[in-house]
Amino acid sequence: MSDQKTIGGGSLLIAWQLKGKRVLIVGGGEVGAQRIDSILATDAHIDLVSPSARLHTRTKQFLGAYPARITHLDQPFAFGDSSIDVGAYDMVLTALDDNDLSRRIVEACRVIRVPVNAADIPELCDFYFGGQVRDGPLQIMISTNGNGPRIAALIKDRVKGALSGKEGEALVRVGALRAKLKERAPGVGGELGKKRMRWMSRVCETWSLEELGSLGDEDVGMLLDEGWERNRVPAPAEILKGSKGSFWGKGVKSAGALSASVVSFMAGVVFARVAFSVYQSRR
Amino acid sequence: MSDQKTIGGGSLLIAWQLKGKRVLIVGGGEVGAQRIDSILATDAHIDLVSPSARLHTRTKQFLGAYPARITHLDQPFAFGDSSIDVGAYDMVLTALDDNDLSRRIVEACRVIRVPVNAADIPELCDFYFGGQVRDGPLQIMISTNGNGPRIAALIKDRVKGALSGKEGEALVRVGALRAKLKERAPGVGGELGKKRMRWMSRVCETWSLEELGSLGDEDVGMLLDEGWERNRVPAPAEILKGSKGSFWGKGVKSAGALSASVVSFMAGVVFARVAFSVYQSRR
Structure with missing residues (x-):
């Protein structure tokens, strides 16, 4: 009934949305740098509270590389300091050696329900990385x-x-195909919406991820001309004539298995040749 | 510098902690059932608000199978109803056809900062599944x-x-090994703590996941006797004599490659035999 092998005992794995949000990171050491790295994957703005003397090399590199993403507050975290109000943030991450200070920050966040993670104190965390x-x-x-x-x-x-390393590109290219299809057949929902969805599904079922990832801008147009307009799904070879990416990707993958078979076949030939020689010499 | 191929544009993937928490799910249809499935992976208690007539078959199955985990409130969600206060929950998930009602529930959650997901309305979600x-x-x-x-x-x-399907078991067995090691060499931190951590790391580096997953309770004792007590890492074969789990796991994996080689070899033999026959018949 459940899709899962195991009931209970786990976390809820989710993709938290941070676009246009503000994240406070307290501590700029090694773990602080890891936290910055995690938040840089999103579009949140980071306020980093840490005395300059305590910044890890990697933290300094982040500050140098992404000045528009990170504001460095060169000071220790202190309660009562009007410049640091945890309530002004959408998420707070502590990366401190001082567990007592971490606990006090977590408690302040908990009261006003700001999601918080305290490095190395799992029982205080709303979430883990x-x-x-x-x-x-x-x-x-x-x-x-x-x-x-x-x-x-x-x-x-x-x-x-x-x-294969082509999955991200496949998602991007399918997104481009969907956008172009919507330009040709615009509108939300209804019969046309269903037809669009069905055709997209058929393409994604027929083409491999690697073939989808190889779709150039011209290929997208041709796939719509030859496919959508004629209510069919062209074979990848029909559309991807120009780009050999897909073919080579598969070729490299199966080369190992092929060469192993060739070696085995040759071994069989040699074995049989020797066996016949022995047989004939004894006859 | 960053571990990531891509900066910006993404979500923050996190493992949210729900042990001892309460989750409100509004709507018991197909998507509601998916939400119940997700929350059942954790240890949260679920309150499901939905009129009985609107429950999906799978939702009914969940209610029947996990009565201690799910409380069914057989009513539509209504504001002003004293029995449903979103502020009483640690997380709220709406799975409704009624987008306006979903929006109003999300707004109520946002004011008091209760994490909320509204199915099919991504722009309203604090997080995605x-x-x-x-x-x-x-x-x-x-x-x-x-x-x-x-x-x-x-x-x-x-x-x-x-x-391989052995990863979960490997985590469980390494957890058991770590617990037994802590019984033998108790204490938090310090030199002993570091020594424990180093030895555990060496074991995990030397043994494969499948071998770690095959560690029985007796094997754990022997690994500590022969390994930890002598400050060395025994080879898996030295400890796992009794259990063939590891061997078979590998065997099954390589069986395909092996049989392909055997077939190729035989093909070589047959080819050579036929070639010789032809050669001899023409001589």
């Missing part, structure tokens, strides 16, 4: 719910290894 | 940030295909 894989619009998070960070890294490698 | 893969303590989320649900399903299949 996890291993992240990103490729354009594609984001993948791997959470072990606090069990074994070392294994989490191994699982992240497996997930990365499963991707 | 995504494709989920779970195996015990392991949870993976795939988000395409609203681009192409069809492709999201294909990517989910790729991620699932990359897992």
Whole structure:
């Protein structure tokens, strides 16, 4: 009944929206730099509270590279300081060695229901971070719910290894195809909306991710001319004549298996040749 | 500098904590059932507001299977109704056909900063859901940030295909090993804490995930006796003598490649045999 192997005991994995929001990060050390990296994936503005002397090299690099994204408040966090009001933020992340200060910040956030994460104090966190894989619009998070960070890294490698690296591009190109289709057949919902959705689904079912990712701007036009306008789904080879990306992608993947078969076949030939020689020499 | 291929434009993927929390789901249709499924992965209690007549079959199954987890309020959602106060919840999810009612619920939540998701109205959501893969303590989320649900399903299949199915068990067994190690060498932090962490890391680096997942309770004791007590990392074969889990796991994986090679070899033999026959018959 449930799609899940396991009921209970887990977290709710969600994609939090931070466009136009403000995030406060308290602490600019190594963990603070990790937090900045996570928030840079979104479109939030970051206020970083940390004395300059305590900034990690990576934090300094972020401040230098993304001045429009990060405002550095060169001071320690102090309660009663009018310049830092946790209520002014949509999310607060502490990355401090001082657990007592972290706790007090979390309590202040909790009262006014500002989502908060305190590094290294899981029982105080509204949410945890996890291993992240990103490729354009594609984001993948791997959470072990606090069990074994070392294994989490191994699982992240497996997930990365499963991707061809074309998935993000496929999402972008399908988005472009959908946008162009909407220009040709505009309107929201209704019969036309359903027809658009059906045709898009058929294309995504027929074409591989790698083929979708290889769709150039001209290909998109041709796919609409030859496909949408004629109510059919052209084969990828019909449209992607120009670009060999798809073919080579598959070629590289199967080259290993092919060469193994060739070697086995040759071994069989040699084995048979030797066996016949032995057989004939003894006859 | 950043671990990420892409800066900006994304969501913040997080693992939200709901242990001991209360979640309100408004609407018990098909999407409502999906929401119940998502929350059942956590330890939150669910209040479901929906007239009985509007419950999806799957929702009814959830209500029957998890009565202690879900309280069904058999009524439509109405403002001013004293029995439904969004402020009493830690999270609110609407799954309604009535967009206006959804909007009003979201606005009520926003004022008091209760995290809220409104199905089909992305611009009103604090967070989105995504494709989920779970195996015990392991949870993976795939988000395409609203681009192409069809492709999201294909990517989910790729991620699932990359897992051996032993990852969750490996996390559980490493957790058991860590717990037993802490019994033998108790205490928080300090030199002993560092030594424990180093030894655990070495084990996780030397053993494969599948081997870690095959650790039985007796194996854990032997690994501590032969490993931790002697400050070394025994080879998996030294400890896992009894259990063949690891061997078979690998065996199944390579069986396909092996049989392909055998077939190629035999093909080579047959080819050579025929070639010799032809050669001899013409001589």
